[in-house]
Amino acid sequence: MLKACVLDFGGNWANYLPLEKFAYNNSYQSSIGMAPHEALYGRPCRSPLCWIELGESRLLGPEIVQETTEKIQLIKEKLKIAQDRFRNKVILAVKVWWQHHGTEEATWELEEEMR
Template identity: 60%
Template sequence: MSTAYHPQTDGQSERTIQTLKDMLRACVLDFGGSWDVHLPLVEFSYNSSYHSSVRCASFEALYGRKCRSLIMWAEVEEGQLIGPKLVQETTEKISQIKDRLKATRDCQKSYADKRRKP
């Protein structure tokens, strides 16, 4: 028996935490120091990394645009989206992400159903 909405019983949270632990461990082994020093870099890396379930980075899914790294901050874009065009592109991306998540869920359900005993 488990409590609803409890992170320890939520598979998605558990997987994310495990991934972050692995990334932190790799940073500490490669660069030395304490894990808390590397946490901002790991968070940035995770949020700007491609996730197969939504087929984009979580930053892009949340904000509707690609994450700009420190190198890209120096570049100035001439044609920035404003107004209705921004709303239209954001709506299209949200629709794409919803479709991709549904397809991923269906695939995972099919996989689980094949291995589940009746």
């Protein structure tokens, strides 16, 4: 399949490796009875074109772009809130390796106590 992509589209074969990996991981494998992605994660891969619920059928168009943009915006807002909440919660600690002792005896010490 990689050879076919390179012959059809031209260019460097390394550019097509992610597409080939995606195609392989989402192709049904008779030896395991499912796609490798499904075997690993317990569910089928949800590519951007398959974010609708099973059983629904609709034409894809600007709506999917709008839905995806809204989901991304919601995730950005939640990440911003989490980052702001934990920004001032830094506890500076250093791992101390005592001379002539192994790494299993290393301890975490507060930076304030080290000064």
